[in-house]
Structure formats: structure tokens, C-alpha cells
Amino acid sequence: MTALAIVESRADRASVHICDQLRELADWEVVDDDTRPAADGGGTYYRTAGAELRSFDDFHLELEHPVEAFDCDPDVLVFASRHSGDTGPLLTGHFTGNFGPAEFGGEANAVAEACPNALAHLLDAFDEYAPEQYDVGMECTHHGPTNVGCPSLFAELGSGDEQWDDPNGAAAVARAILELRAVSPHCDRLESASRSSHESRDASPCRQVVGFGGNHYAPRFTRIVRETPWAVGHIAADWALDAMGHPSSHRDVLEAAFDASHTDMAVLDGEWPVLEETLEELGVRIVSETWLREVGDRPLELVDAVESSLGAVDDGVRFGDCAAESVAVVELPAALLDAAEGLDPEAVRTVVEATTVAFTTENGGIRVGSQVAVPSSNGESSNTGDTTATQTIAAESETTARGAIIEALAGVLEDKYETVTLEDDAVVAERTSFDPALAREIGVPEGPKFGALANGDAVAVDGETISPETVRSQQTDRFPI
Known part of the structure; x- marks a missing residue:
């Protein structure tokens, strides 16, 4: 079972509501940690099979290396969080990092370690548990923290006051988070003789890609996660690429995105010729959405x-x-x-x-x-x-x-055809069919009466009935093989 760390922010009331639901949904052991301040994950915390829940005073995006607070040596860490935006009722997930300046937590030009397989399963669980009025989606990589200490993601309840206080929405996020106890952070590994590799990367990357381009809510990459066996790690949306600046001057954050996503494959949404050239110089394999769909598993x-x-x-x-x-x-x-x-x-x-x-x-x-x-x-x-x-x-x-x-x-x-014979050098097909030459010989005018005879219907010509059998002949077609 995956060891799951769950972070509650007391500064985020949606986070508090989600974690209240978590405490109701599972059989938790209440534990006291007097080695850390209560504001920093210490004090009272909760343990259950495969999961540990700790609370912090600060907003999530300000928490650097929160994994240090946990005893469980987590495989995946989940920030139970609110989502803000003009998107209506929405359950969403994403990874954290900054392809450029750090305006909202974390370090500039840095990304946290992603868990693409866990995010794909989170979306599936959102689908299962979301109240009827809620949409489900995923977002591009944005804000901090960038130094978490293990693969992590945000599981969010949005997008405004009404939803942040909605117990049904909070329960849906809580149930989805608990589903991640049985999920590995990454997909199965790939094998390829032609695959390039980086010294800092595992010898065999996973069935995952990094995404570039598109809008904040990443429709192309959402389709990939939803409709193919592939998962998506970090995503640099259009606005993030603009904030990053010239790709060749920011190779470090590009390489970090692939390392943190455990892959050396990318999908580009839109035309990004300079980025494409830079990625190819880094040994990245650029593939299309069509390629992922057709290749499958x-x-x-x-x-x-x-x-x-x-x-x-x-x-x-x-x-x-x-x-x-x-x-x-x-x-x-x-x-x-x-x-x-x-x-x-x-x-x-x-x-x-x-x-x-x-x-x-x-x-x-x-x-x-x-x-x-x-x-x-x-x-x-x-x-x-x-x-x-x-x-x-x-x-x-x-x-x-x-x-x-x-x-x-x-x-x-x-x-x-009535008979089809497979010979050594050809397929021979035979049938009895309408013969226009025979029809002409007996005075049938070309036009609708040809069509009627070809369809097996008798016609009248100068008061005489012409049956379709009268104008049929044996046809042999030979198809060389």
C-alpha cells in the first residue's frame, strides 16, 4: 500500500473542511507529536492504514519541505486545498512549480516532484465521487511549494466561498484522496532501444509525458490522461512559457520538469519552434496526442x-x-x-x-x-x-x-461474387452479372432500363418484356497476388 501524506492548512477553510471529512471517513489513530510546533505539523495528528494527516498554520504554497513533518516516509503527499477562479463548482488537481518567476511561493525556475499516475487516479476518483453540479478537471503547473520532499499534488475544491463551505464537495475530495493509498506515484516503465537518456534520470522512463502550451486548464493534456494509458507530469501552459522567457536560457527548469516527471517525452500544444529545438537538443522525444492514442500501452x-x-x-x-x-x-x-x-x-x-x-x-x-x-x-x-x-x-x-x-x-x-478461388498467383472471382453489351444487342436503351435490369428487375421494350436473366453473362475478375 502506498504511504500517503496529507497536508491540512488551517489558513484555508476549504482545506479544513476536506480534512474534517477525512477524519470522519476513515478510522484514524489520534497521535501527539511534541517534537514539532503545532503550527508546523506537530501537536495532534492522525494515522490510519496507508495514510498520515498533519495540520499546518501556513497556506500550502508557503510550506517548503513539509515531508519532514511526517513519520510515514510518504510515497505521495497531497495538499488538500481550495481552488480559486471563475470556474464554478470544480474539483481539480495539479502539480506545483514555477516556469519563471516565483510570484506565489516556491523558488523561481523550479518544480516539485510530480506524481502523474496518482493525478490520473485522482481525476478518476473525482469522477466517481463529485456531486452532480461539479465539474472535474486538471490544471497546469503553478505556484509553490517547489521543495516538497517527495512526489506531490494539490487536490482542490473550488471555486468560491459557496463550494469551499460545501460538505458534499469536501467529502468528494476527501474520498478521492483516500483512494490514492492504493496508487503508485508513477506509471509503468517503458523500454526502448532508441530512447535517449539523461544521467540524472532513471534508465527507463515511465509511460508519462511533460506538456507544453495550451491554457491553464490544459484541455489537451486532460484528454490524454482521460482517454489514453498515458499520464501527464508537469505542464507549462502558454502563460508559463511566456513568463519563462527564451527556452535556451532556461534549460535547467526544462530538464527539471522532465526529471520531476520521470520521463523524457513531451507533447506540445501549439507551435513552439524555439522550444521544440531546445527540447530536441536536450534529448527529449517530442510526440503528438495522436501518437499517444495510437501507441497506447x-x-x-x-x-x-x-x-x-x-x-x-x-x-x-x-x-x-x-x-x-x-x-x-x-x-x-x-x-x-x-x-x-x-x-x-x-x-x-x-x-x-x-x-x-x-x-x-x-x-x-x-x-x-x-x-x-x-x-x-x-x-x-x-x-x-x-x-x-x-x-x-x-x-x-x-x-x-x-x-x-x-x-x-x-x-x-x-x-x-458467386465463387472466389485462391490460386497460386491470383484470386479468381466469378459472378453472373448484367452485361450492357447483351442489353444493347436486343434493343434495350441505355438509361433507367439498364439500371433496372442491373438491379434484377424486368423491363418492357417495344411491348416485349425483357427479363434480367436474358442480359446476364459470366464475369471473371482476376486479382494477381
Whole structure:
């Protein structure tokens, strides 16, 4: 169970109300600490399974290194706080720090250690417990403290007097905070052969990103947290980047944001060419929201292999359902693919997703492209250790995978054709269909009567009834493979 430290500020009445609810919701042991002043977390405090609650006189943003007051060696520290703004009833969470001057606590150009996974779970808990009239959101990084002593976040009740005194809102925040006792501060770690690393960073960063740009309430980064397996650490909103100044002159705070977020990946909301250049010089991998959505929880080594061999996700590459340690790119027969997509594009996409690791797309991602990545046995050792034998096994594996896709695409044609045969070098499809030449021969005028016959309806020409069977012929289409 995560060791959770909870900070109450007596100067913040919303904080007091939230912590009153906390004391009601859990079975706490009341403890007295005479080693610290009551104004600084000492005196009476509270312990329960996985959590410790201490009270301070100062506002939260003025509390530097509050972790020193706690006995529990916390994994995560939560500031139970008010939120101020013209945002109506709102439950929100954020990390602390200053990308520039320190106008409201903390140090300039410094950030506290973030806990992105905990914030993602806090938002989920807010969703579960928020009263009906409350919205739920997250904010960019702002204000102090910057020296907390462990990963931390603000859990806030807002946005004005009415909400700060609302027991239902306070109870919702309290319940959400208690949920964090079962949550790690960071997401799972990534593995990637192509990932750059910083000496001060762990060898494997987490499935988390740092955000840049956007407004204070971070809609793009909220979507990422809500709708993907990725979490978001520090966020420097538009106004914070303006306050920071030229990125190349503030590399220290940029690097600190990545270190504190346990990642070396970033998402930019908007056009920030100088920032982008600076981040790339720092070895940061810049990805898009689309990239995060499409990559999901796939191993980064697999993603790197796909992008290096098939193409970039941002250029339309999409992932299938197959997993593999290595991939090979194969070409699908264009005529067969076009014919199948013309009949049932959804069925074609289902086929390709089910049988590939990844595939290209066209027309803005609507149509499946002709190149796909399939699992490859390349690199796996054969029983003999013979390189030629290994290559043969790999080629056979790729041929088998391609053949399975072709067979499935041929199956799509069966909705249009009476017989579909898979030969060594082609898919042969046959059907009996309306023959315009036969219709002309017997005097059927082109136009609506052609359409009626093609649809299987009889027509009258010069008083004679022409049945659709009269103007049908055998059609054979051959799709080379």
C-alpha cells in the first residue's frame, strides 16, 4: 500500500473542511507529536492504514519541505486545498512549480516532484465521487511549494466561498484522496532501444509525458490522461512559457520538469519552434496526442521497430492486434485490396487489424494502405544456428502471414461474387452479372432500363418484356497476388 501524506492548512477553510471529512471517513489513530510546533505539523495528528494527516498554520504554497513533518516516509503527499477562479463548482488537481518567476511561493525556475499516475487516479476518483453540479478537471503547473520532499499534488475544491463551505464537495475530495493509498506515484516503465537518456534520470522512463502550451486548464493534456494509458507530469501552459522567457536560457527548469516527471517525452500544444529545438537538443522525444492514442500501452521497442520500418504514426501508420518482438514489412496486392475495400472497407480494416502488427493508411486514415508489418521470426535462432536457415524461417513466416491476409481479403469478395478461388498467383472471382453489351444487342436503351435490369428487375421494350436473366453473362475478375 502506498504511504500517503496529507497536508491540512488551517489558513484555508476549504482545506479544513476536506480534512474534517477525512477524519470522519476513515478510522484514524489520534497521535501527539511534541517534537514539532503545532503550527508546523506537530501537536495532534492522525494515522490510519496507508495514510498520515498533519495540520499546518501556513497556506500550502508557503510550506517548503513539509515531508519532514511526517513519520510515514510518504510515497505521495497531497495538499488538500481550495481552488480559486471563475470556474464554478470544480474539483481539480495539479502539480506545483514555477516556469519563471516565483510570484506565489516556491523558488523561481523550479518544480516539485510530480506524481502523474496518482493525478490520473485522482481525476478518476473525482469522477466517481463529485456531486452532480461539479465539474472535474486538471490544471497546469503553478505556484509553490517547489521543495516538497517527495512526489506531490494539490487536490482542490473550488471555486468560491459557496463550494469551499460545501460538505458534499469536501467529502468528494476527501474520498478521492483516500483512494490514492492504493496508487503508485508513477506509471509503468517503458523500454526502448532508441530512447535517449539523461544521467540524472532513471534508465527507463515511465509511460508519462511533460506538456507544453495550451491554457491553464490544459484541455489537451486532460484528454490524454482521460482517454489514453498515458499520464501527464508537469505542464507549462502558454502563460508559463511566456513568463519563462527564451527556452535556451532556461534549460535547467526544462530538464527539471522532465526529471520531476520521470520521463523524457513531451507533447506540445501549439507551435513552439524555439522550444521544440531546445527540447530536441536536450534529448527529449517530442510526440503528438495522436501518437499517444495510437501507441497506447504497446511496448516502445515494438513501436520504434514499426516506425523505423513501416513509417511514422503521425504519417498514418496504425497498429493491428498482433504482438511481436520483431516485424517485417510486406506488400499486399493492390488490386485485391482495392476491390475488397470498394465492397466493405470496415471488413477490410477488421481483417488487417486482426492479422498485422501495424499497417499504413491513406485518405486521412480512412482506407487501409498496401504496406503492412507482420510478425517476423528474423533474429530468432534456428536449431542449427545456421544463418541461412534462420533467414529461410523468417521468409516462410512472412509469407504465411501475407497469405493469411490475402485469404481473408478474398473472403470479403464473397459478398459480391458467386465463387472466389485462391490460386497460386491470383484470386479468381466469378459472378453472373448484367452485361450492357447483351442489353444493347436486343434493343434495350441505355438509361433507367439498364439500371433496372442491373438491379434484377424486368423491363418492357417495344411491348416485349425483357427479363434480367436474358442480359446476364459470366464475369471473371482476376486479382494477381
